[in-house]
Amino acid sequence: MVKEKDTLETLAVKNESTGQKVANGILGFFMNVLMLVFSLSCIFPLVWMFYSSLKKKREFNADIIGLPKVPTLDNYIRIMINPDYRIGYSMWNSTRTTILSVLLIIICAFIVGYILARCSFKLNRPLYIMFLMGMLIPVHSLMVPIYIIFSNAHLLNKWYTLLLPYLCFNLPVSLFLVEGYVKGIPTALEEAAAIDGCSFSKSMFSIILPICRPILITVAIINVFGCWNEFSFALILNSQAYQTVPLALKNFTGQFTSDYPKMMAAMLITMAPVVVFYFAFSKQIIKGMVAGAVKG
Amino acid sequence: MKQKIVSVLLSAAMAATLLAGCGSTAATTSEAPAAAEEPAAEEAAPAEEEAPAEEEAAPAAEEEAPAEDASAASSELAYKGEISMMHFSTSEEAEGNGGSDAMRTTIASWDANHPDITLNQEVLANDDYKTQIATYASADELPDVFLLQGMNTISWVNQGLVLDLTDYITGSPYADKYNMDYLVPFTVNDKYYAFPALTGGTCTVVIYDSALWKEAGFDEFPKTWKEVEEAKKYFDEQGIDTLAFGNSGQWQLNSCFVSCLGYQYTGTDWFSNIIAGNGDAAFTDDAFVAALTETQRLFHDTGIFNSDFNAINNEEAREYYIAGDAAAFIGGNWDADYIKANLDEEKYKNTKFAVLPQAEDATKYEKFQNIGLGYGLAINPKVADDPDKLAACIDLVQTLTGPEFADYVGENYALGGFTKADFDLSAFDQYVQDFYNFSYVDNKGCEIYDSYVDSSVWSVLNTEMQEMVNGDKKPADVAADTQKAYEDYLAGK
Numbered sequence: 001m002v003k004e005k006d007t008l009e010t011l012a013v014k015n016e017s018t019g020q021k022v023a024n025g026i027l028g029f030f031m032n033v034l035m036l037v038f039s040l041s042c043i044f045p046l047v048w049m050f051y052s053s054l055k056k057k058r059e060f061n062a063d064i065i066g067l068p069k070v071p072t073l074d075n076y077i078r079i080m081i082n083p084d085y086r087i088g089y090s091m092w093n094s095t096r097t098t099i100l101s102v103l104l105i106i107i108c109a110f111i112v113g114y115i116l117a118r119c120s121f122k123l124n125r126p127l128y129i130m131f132l133m134g135m136l137i138p139v140h141s142l143m144v145p146i147y148i149i150f151s152n153a154h155l156l157n158k159w160y161t162l163l164l165p166y167l168c169f170n171l172p173v174s175l176f177l178v179e180g181y182v183k184g185i186p187t188a189l190e191e192a193a194a195i196d197g198c199s200f201s202k203s204m205f206s207i208i209l210p211i212c213r214p215i216l217i218t219v220a221i222i223n224v225f226g227c228w229n230e231f232s233f234a235l236i237l238n239s240q241a242y243q244t245v246p247l248a249l250k251n252f253t254g255q256f257t258s259d260y261p262k263m264m265a266a267m268l269i270t271m272a273p274v275v276v277f278y279f280a281f282s283k284q285i286i287k288g289m290v291a292g293a294v295k296g
Numbered sequence: 297m298k299q300k301i302v303s304v305l306l307s308a309a310m311a312a313t314l315l316a317g318c319g320s321t322a323a324t325t326s327e328a329p330a331a332a333e334e335p336a337a338e339e340a341a342p343a344e345e346e347a348p349a350e351e352e353a354a355p356a357a358e359e360e361a362p363a364e365d366a367s368a369a370s371s372e373l374a375y376k377g378e379i380s381m382m383h384f385s386t387s388e389e390a391e392g393n394g395g396s397d398a399m400r401t402t403i404a405s406w407d408a409n410h411p412d413i414t415l416n417q418e419v420l421a422n423d424d425y426k427t428q429i430a431t432y433a434s435a436d437e438l439p440d441v442f443l444l445q446g447m448n449t450i451s452w453v454n455q456g457l458v459l460d461l462t463d464y465i466t467g468s469p470y471a472d473k474y475n476m477d478y479l480v481p482f483t484v485n486d487k488y489y490a491f492p493a494l495t496g497g498t499c500t501v502v503i504y505d506s507a508l509w510k511e512a513g514f515d516e517f518p519k520t521w522k523e524v525e526e527a528k529k530y531f532d533e534q535g536i537d538t539l540a541f542g543n544s545g546q547w548q549l550n551s552c553f554v555s556c557l558g559y560q561y562t563g564t565d566w567f568s569n570i571i572a573g574n575g576d577a578a579f580t581d582d583a584f585v586a587a588l589t590e591t592q593r594l595f596h597d598t599g600i601f602n603s604d605f606n607a608i609n610n611e612e613a614r615e616y617y618i619a620g621d622a623a624a625f626i627g628g629n630w631d632a633d634y635i636k637a638n639l640d641e642e643k644y645k646n647t648k649f650a651v652l653p654q655a656e657d658a659t660k661y662e663k664f665q666n667i668g669l670g671y672g673l674a675i676n677p678k679v680a681d682d683p684d685k686l687a688a689c690i691d692l693v694q695t696l697t698g699p700e701f702a703d704y705v706g707e708n709y710a711l712g713g714f715t716k717a718d719f720d721l722s723a724f725d726q727y728v729q730d731f732y733n734f735s736y737v738d739n740k741g742c743e744i745y746d747s748y749v750d751s752s753v754w755s756v757l758n759t760e761m762q763e764m765v766n767g768d769k770k771p772a773d774v775a776a777d778t779q780k781a782y783e784d785y786l787a788g789k
Contacts, residue, residue: 058638061614064612144431144434147437151437235420235427236427236431239418240420247420247424250424251386251387251388251421252388252421254389255384255389255393255630256628257611257634259391
């Protein structure tokens with residue numbers, strides 16, 4: 001009798017666990033479908049961009065979403081052989097401007113952020129607030145004044161023209177991040193270093209800088225995208241000789257018509273460095289972001 | 297390891313891409329950008345050949361610039377130095393756009409004929425051009441020669457940013473060939489401030505399939521909207537739209553519809569008074585409100601247009617016509633060019649052009665089609681400090697709007713510009729001939745609204761009209777808001 005009861009209980013447990021398994025399976029299935037849909041929605045624009053770049057303008061206008069009937073590399077060829085589009089030169093300008101700007105931003109944000117976080121002096125907070133106020137100024141309201149200043153200072157149309165506005169307008173956010181991060185690092189580290197005879201600058205660059213790596217990588221990522229995509233200053237401060245990628249892409253828009261397939265082909269070409277950058281540094285980027293999230 | 301290999305391969309690909317791109321650019325940076333593109337360069341040849349003939353025909357250049365013959369002065373300009381110029385005839389714009397193609401070709405020709413002058417061109421896409429030139433204007437740093445948009449003329453003239461070119465236009469060797477009507481947007485107090493540039497193309501044309509309309513019982517396109525509404529029944533049975541239109545960009549309803557239909561209600565004086573800002577016309581006038589009301593009725597109530605007209609742009613809407621999903625399409629000359637290049641043989645033969653039909657309550661109906669030159673070549677007044685440079689700039693703008701330009705667009709595209717051209721229209725096929733006659737011969741030209749006044753006014757009208765044709769806004773309210781924007785503009789002028 002007891003044995004029979006045991007068997008019934010075991011069966012009930014078995015049934016329950018089978019039911020649970022089915023429920024879990026269904027839930028898992030729906031969760032996976034949801035994630036798949038989400039992933040596709042993220043990937044689709046890229047896929048769409050790729051196959052649309054293989055269409056002719058007429059085919060694209062007739063059916064925006066459809067696959068190309070006769071895929072052609074014509075758009076890529078025309079972009080590469082037509083020097084008027086200046087795609088290669090724009091990529092070089094963008095790459096140079098972005099790398100130098102981001103380096104300058106990181107250096108300035110770290111030094112200023114460290115000083116504001118660690119050194120107490122009378123104007124520390126007013127200075128910090130002044131820096132942060134930069135975040136509140138709409139860029140477009142400053143375009144004309146900045147153009148006039150640059151013009152009077154003969155700083156227009158130079159390879160380094162864009163470095164200054166990119167540094168100035170991206171510094172506040174970067175400074176905000178670095179200052180907050182440095183504040184979270186115990187001062188005991190520098191005190192111990194000082195007891196061992198370490199100078200102020202040495203402890204800043206040899207001890208705190210490596211610890212700040214995660215936040216500096218975050219700052220770099222934010223600013224790489226910001227500088228690479230920036231449009232307004234690149235348009236008004238530089239002539240065509242120094243045009244950057246976002247400006248080059250606008251060449252495919254006419255007064256009344258736009259050649260979207262060609263624009264997409266150009267976008268894919270110009271995305272190449274960023275994709276390479278990501279593949280080459282993906283480990284670092286993800287490590288930096290995760291470390292930043294945990295420690296921050 | 298695998299990832300490293302991928303990284304190395306991708307890096308190599310990137311480097312190759314960069315080098316390939318830079319290589320092609322580096323080879324041409326020393327050349328004039330306009331001359332770089334193959335078709336333009338090829339087509340520049342006949343233009344260059346014409347230059348010596350003009351040289352012979354013209355008398356020796358005199359000291360006073362207005363009397364100089366542009367081409368004759370080619371090798372005799374005293375100025376040796378740089379001229380900065382800004383325009384938006386990019387290589388992309390020039391593809392299929394006769395005006396831009398001719399502009400690039402003529403610039404290349406002028407540049408080649410003046411080796412002692414360095415022409416520094418800034419060529420931007422139209423949108424970017426407008427942003428950039430407005431910034432330069434704000435900073436009083438305009439280039440020596442630039443394209444002035446008609447709607448900016450009054451304010452820029454008042455700010456002293458544009459040189460008075462009256463003497464150079466009236467004294468031009470080509471003055472007898474100029475179409476003086478095109479000067480209206482560039483005229484302030486009877487003085488001319490720009491040479492109208494590029495080509496005058498219609499902004500409102502009904503492009504229709506005559507065979508389809510014949511099947512619907514119309515030998516030609518209906519003369520009234522009432523007839524169009526009747527034809528809708530037949531096209532509904534066929535499962536196609538009566539008319540295709542795209543207004544997702546908002547400007548289309550203004551430039552390609554109301555700017556033409558409005559004249560049927562207001563006549564021509566009303567808009568002349570709006571341009572003058574003399575208080576004799578207002579957007580709240582009954583006639584204009586009636587035009588808006590009719591527009592709302594046609595788009596919202598009758599169902600003659602494709603139902604997604606506010607969600608698609610003109611580029612998508614014209615595909616409805618090309619694919620046979622609509623019996624007609626309403627757009628501008630740029631659409632007619634595109635449709636021409638993409639129709640099958642049968643449909644190409646059957647495609648005809650018509651003006652907007654007459655609205656029932658319109659009292660000032662004529663066969664209106666809005667046409668004009670929205671941009672003119674203007675000169676920075678600072679150039680006048682150096683008479684030799686000024687002479688060179690005048691020579692440049694006269695060439696870019698003169699016979700060389702006009703012949704090129706006439707012979708290659710059957711289009712007209714500021715200077716009237718003599719070319720053999722019969723050399724073109726029926727489609728081109730019909731469109732030429734529609735644009736320049738058969739119909740009454742009227743002004744394109746947004747070539748004048750100010751973008752702040754049109755921005756209000758365009759946005760609110762989109763809501764209006766959706767049925768979300770009353771025409772009287774749209775008119776009132778536009779009038780307010782117009783009064784603000786007049787107050788700040």
